[in-house]
Every structure is written in structure tokens, then in C-alpha cells.
Amino acid sequence: MSMQEIRVRFAPSPTGPFHIGGARSALFNWLLARKTGGKLILRVEDTDLERSTKESEENIKDALHWLGITWDEGVDIGGPYGPYRQTERLAIYRQYTDQLLATGQAYLCYCTDEELEAERQALMAKNEMPCYSGRCKNLSPDDEARFIAEGRKPTVRFKVPANVEIGFKDLVRGAVVFDSNGIGDFVIVKSDGIPVYNYAVVIDDALMNITHVIRAEEHLSNTPRQVLLYQALGFPVPQFAHISLILGKDRSKMSKRHGATSVEQYRALGYLPEAIVNFLALLGWSPVGEEEIFSRQELIEQFSMERVAKNPAVFDVDKLNWINANYMKKLSPEELAEMVIPHLEAAGYISGTLSPEKRAWVTEVAVALREHISYAAQIVDHVDIFFNDSYDFENDEARMLLQDVDLPRVITSFREKFHAMEVIDVPGVKALLKAVTKELKLGGKKVYMPIRVLLTGKTHGPELFHLIPLLGKERTLARIENTLKKI
């Protein structure tokens, strides 16, 4: 028995920033395709003419590229089942609409928005399911002529059969059954001739030979409508897999008020694509072993739909940060600098093209700080001590440290040795500080802490032997003098 090639698709609508939940849907599709040697198709569902923008489509493709999610057929690269943009497939949909109309499986509806809204309100008031009554189903020729004369533009509605059980197997949820009586005749083509999502998606998935439809759970209740359409059109029904939603901290659907929700925002904050992919994969899917850090390749090897969870998952930024920090540690100094520089520019610490020396210095600063940050943007919270020679004491503890009776001896010893240093480098400063503690017979704390406060005004920060070489001889000495004047 030969395995049929798995064909999955990611079909975003380009109507806004690319949501992190969309990215996860794309990722799961991609993982299954890569895992099985199948194909991932990228189709753009732009039938909402009001809200769809080219800019948004570009944004989505950019984000996908950035995440390393590649498609085998679709917009930009084409393929045997194109076009892959729904607004370019209108003629195709029309054919099937004619077929549905001709066979009596669909009909024209002349109801206005106002009429429909009134009907809906009436039903709601009676506590009944607000679904369309079907009153245009058997319109008399006279009425129809009248509506046309009035200039009404009809929609096309699908005739939903009564008393039918619509069941399908969901890879994540198991058997799901709906009652057709709960579904009113729904619009499949808008009055402007553009098909509605539920309709276009069926024709496209069928024509593009999609075998597995992996998408967010919010589409679960749309699925019975689609199954009906598959049957009416004589198409085979694909496998469905509805993955759970991503929730915010308060367990409601993730939205703006939960913080960053778009891929673009995380990118801008300085998260790494590998980390986002890793984190997203863990949201709803679980690996077999104990390891949680996976490269894309490892994810592909380990992924399986069987291990996708049914329950919704809360987006936990702390865990994302932990994962991202893991990947940041693996960066080379140059890569790290690359990530951090835009944030330093934005914060006004640097500008323009950096000289090679300055760039090297910034790189070292980033390296000194890398253990302290989870994502690139956080660099600005720690970097001030390197750029700003004037500062205030962070707190009383800092002030107190400079009241210590041993302070004069520490300063004298340090200054003396430091003056004598030819080259200010990490091992040199390390040795110097050690020599001071030894000479004065003081604990490390008695030496390091006052010097730290003298140099930065703060009680914590990066290692002194990183800090001092980066400040250099003059700035180090000058800072000590300036601070001493303040006490």
C-alpha cells in the first residue's frame, strides 16, 4: 500500500498583523509536511476586500521567512494548482456556484441587511437559534422580478438539508457530530460576487488536493458547513485537525491587552526565530523525552499529531524568555552585537555607522551583558553604566558601601596598581583586584562592592573585570574621582 503524499496548507487572510496563533498553525502544518516529506501550500485568503491589504500579505510572508517556515507551492512561487490568491480564482468559484444553483443545492437570496438583522433580533428575543429562515428559498417569480427591479443584488445561499447528522473525524478531537438543524442556509457568495470564506476554502482545499486541514479551533464550528459543501460538490472530505487556541494570562483569547501578539512585535523586541518556533511548538504539542530545547530539525524529527493536546494553552512569556535566553547564549559575539545594536540606536546610545573600534567595543559590551538579558531589547536596561559617566547612587545600600572604614585603603591600593597597568584587559584586571584583596587582607566583598559603586553607582551589574577594561583607564579613574566628590 502506497502512502498518499500529505498535502497541507496555511491559508491566512492578510487583514492585519500576523498573529502569533497564526504562526503556530503555520508551524504545525509545516512540521507535519516536513516530517512526512509532504507539501506545504501557502494560500492567501483575501476575499475580504475591505480589510485585505497587500502590505499585510507581505508582512505575513516576511514573518514566515523569518521563522524559517518554507512553503512548496503558493503565492510568489506558484505551483500546479494556482493561482494561490483567492481573488485570482473568482472564475473557478463561479463555475461551482453555477453548478450548485443548477442542481438546486443553492439559491439566490434578496434579503437586505436590515431584514436579516430584524429577523435575527426576533429569533434571539424568542431565545431561538438565530439562523436564516430560508424565506428566499421558494421565491415567486413575481417577487424575484420585483426585487431585481428594486435594484437588489442577491447573495447565493447554500441549502442546508434538514435532519442530517454531520460527523467527521478530527485528528485532535476525535469524532465530532453536529446536527444540520442547527445550521441555517448560509451565504456562500456575497452580493458583490465574491465567495465567502466557508465556500472558497472548500473549493480551494479540494482542488489543491489538500489531505489534512490543520487550523485553529475557532474553525471547528465552521467545519460542518464545509463538510456539507464537500458533499454537495462531490469532493472527498479531507482529514481535519483543530488545534486549540492560545490564551492570554487571564485565560481569554490572546489579544492586544495581553501584550505583544504579533510575530512582528516579538521580532522587534529581539527574540530569535528559533526560540519562537521552539516555544510555539511546545504550546500544544509535547515531546516524548525531557528535553525542551529543540532546533527546527529536531522538531521535525520528533513531531507527531498524536502528541498534540486538545486543551487551550496560556502563552507564558516567562518560558519564552527562558527559551530565548538559551538561544542567545549560542550566538557568536558578532551575531549578538547585530541583534543588540538596533536597540542601542533606538535608545539613543549610538548612531550612524560605527567605526571598527567602536563596533568592537559595543560587541564586548553586549558579551559582558549577555547573561543578564533574555531578549535583545533588554540590553537597554543594563547598558547605561557603559555609556553614561554621570550617575546617581542607585539606593541607600550603594551610599552605605562608600561609608566603609576600609574604603580609603581600597581606593589607594586600587588606584596605585591601576595606574601602573600598561594594558587594561580582563585577565589583568582580574589579577589586579585579587592583588588588592590580598594586600589589604580583605574579603572580596569589601573590595569589589565599593569599587562597583564608585564606578557605576549601583550595587550590581556585570563582572568588574569585564566592566573596567571596557571603560578604559581614563574613564575608570575619572569616575572614581567624580564619585568621591559626591560623598
Next chain:
RNA sequence: GGCCCGUUUGACAAGCGGUUAAGUCACCGCCCUUUCACGGCGGCUUCGGGGGUUCGAAUCCCCCACGGGUCACCA
């Protein structure tokens, strides 16, 4: 409101009728240490409630509660 989906510790979750109910993040403690961070070690009262089925239930069935989704000429 109808329909559908879900409910294991603060979060992600493993678990598929018999386990001391994994692991990861967070948190707490200890160790390392010049601080913070990193790292190491340890801790962290978990199966929403109630009925069944069964020798035995987190696991199967029913009811309830709660959360979510959906009922558009949006996707």
C-alpha cells in the same frame, strides 16, 4: 440562549484501568560567588464537583459547574 470543544500543581504538560501522578518554566531554599545573572542541588499539599461501571479510575459512562469557541454578505 442553541450547538461544539475543553477542564492534571501559578504556567506548559506526560499519563490511554493498577505509577511514589513524569519533565520543563516560574516561584522558594541551599550551594557556587565580588553583586545581579549564569550554573549545580533540593523543595514546590496537582487530577473542577457529584454520581456510576470495575477487585481497582486522572484514565471508561452520565449529570453539574466553570472556561473557551461559534452561530456575519469576517476569515
